[in-house]
Amino acid sequence: MKNTTKSKEISGKEIDRKFDNGEDVLEYFDLEHPIIENHSNEQKHVTFIMPGWILRIMKFFRVATTR
Numbered sequence: 001m002k003n004t005t006k007s008k009e010i011s012g013k014e015i016d017r018k019f020d021n022g023e024d025v026l027e028y029f030d031l032e033h034p035i036i037e038n039h040s041n042e043q044k045h046v047t048f049i050m051p052g053w054i055l056r057i058m059k060f061f062r063v064a065t066t067r
Helices: 012-020 052-060
Strands: none
Touching: none
């Protein structure tokens, strides 16, 4: 597929600098042909070991924890 847009190339650091300075950065994005990523809602079960003090802190802040 041929790129028919007039978006320019720029480094990540340069676009960050321009954005942080309040400059317009839309000219660097292809708004006519965006790439849309589909992130699955699939859930995975993960088991890991952590120190007890971390669990106590998580419970203190009422972070969702199950055993």
